[in-house]
Amino acid sequence: MVETRPGAAGRVAVEAVKTANADGTVMLLAPLGFMMLFPHVYKTLRYEPRDFTPVSTLASTPTLLTVGPKVPGDVRTLADFVAWCRANPKLATYGTAGAGTTLHFLGAMLGRTAGFDFLHVPYQGNGSIQDLLKGEIASAIMPVGSSLGLVRSGDLRALATTGPHRSPFLPAVPTVGEAGYSSLEDLTWYGVFVPAKTPANIVEKLNAAIQGALRTDEVKSGMAKLAVELDSISMGDFARLIVSQSERWKAIVQATGFVPTD
Template sequence: MAVSAGSAAIAAAGFVPQGLAQPRVKVARILTGYMPGLPDAAARLVAGQMREYASSMVVETRPGASGRVAVEAVKYASVDGSVILFAPLGFITLFPHVYKTLSYQPQDFIPVSTVASSANVLTVGPKVPGDVRTLGDFVAWCRANPRDATYGTAGVGTSLHFIGAMLGRMAGFEFVHVPYQGRAAAHDVQKGTIASAILPIGSTLGLVEAGALRALATTGPHRSLFLADVPTMAEAGYPELQDVTWFGFFLPAKTPTDIVESLDGGIQEALRADEVKSGMAKLSVEIDAISKGDFARLIASESDRWKTIVQATGFVPTD
């Protein structure tokens, strides 16, 4: 099968020294559901260290239908360990509550391991007065300026969308959602077209550091390593507004246990490599490995949590 233009092959040496285990598979394809960016860059970092799992690793971008094309392809793939999904956890935990017709469910996959996590950040720009420095200040400004109380995200039905909707609901003001594709919302905040944006930290960090945007709160359970001076939503008075994007590896359901364990072992080994640690830091994500049973329990709890949040916002699932 031809590899798309967004793909890259990471080939290990063909010679395996005596005494080392033979790779599990000859060629393993890792599918991601986005155009080249953070997900495939993170996947490449890990894949480059998993030479004992596969002789050659190919990271293949399969954009389309908000990432669902890649997920569906892995659902129907061979269970020999040669096709792997690398995706944000929301593909599995949030999408079943957002789309009326979804061709897959969480039980169609075996969660192998997370590799990294990223919190999001609420930023404001020149449309919001400079003396608005905290989330409390911003909420007060939104109440006083309802026509300008807007927030941009990477799209309708994303966790970012629902975090903003819940903030408006909990704080008692109408927070108008303006959906974009990718990180474009940050640039419209910078230009003053919209008041604020809720985006992954890596999408706005450069603009925050340059002083073009002001970061008011992050959505993680603790302060971000990359924005240590910015309080969390919980510290700002909204503990319910926690949202962490975990990026993880999945295999098709019914993949044999020994293959799952082999992939998991390769991932954990890769995450200890200095090259992976420094690479993840450059992507503004934190290494966060949750594997096997703990990963499955995380998926179950996150699915329940997002179901409650989506229903609370009154969102009507789309096709």
């Protein structure tokens, strides 16, 4: 049973899995930010990454920087946009899916790296795309899938993706690395976690089942429809990825001077 348990920026679901039976029947499907970013942005977090065993990554997606009608039509590249933001500091805004997310910090890093004030406007869900279309904000930093159709229709302009390579869904859009901002490279990974006390043989069985599912044509084509890339790495690499990304984001959060509110 796939259950959505929204609340507290997703922490409700994480806490529910932490205290669930460790028998392989309860698992968390979440972006890695829950494990490698949240510990650095919340004052009181009622879980730690060590409360979970990472089972498998499923997919990843780069982040996309888009601009809307508030930005003049001749702004077609990230370099153009940076120049426009510097020249129009009161208009340089970006929307994301919330404060304290990787999307928020990517925008903050862009402003710091390029040397302009980039005002963050947090929304819930895809709300930033709506306001971007209306011209309320200049840009949005969101997962590729959130605005793919609007980019293809020409309603929004895609300036850069944050992946290490161009997104197969937007092959004409350069990466941040190509645009000269390689420090902004980032992928949002989605993975499966179980309570830490889950026996190893059950974790292995679950991992094998997931790997089997990821090899099917149904999952491959389904992920393409969801605009995410199938991305599976070994359990060991998955655990190491969380550790390395945690260190990276800890430094980023501190550098941006983010002040947790709860």
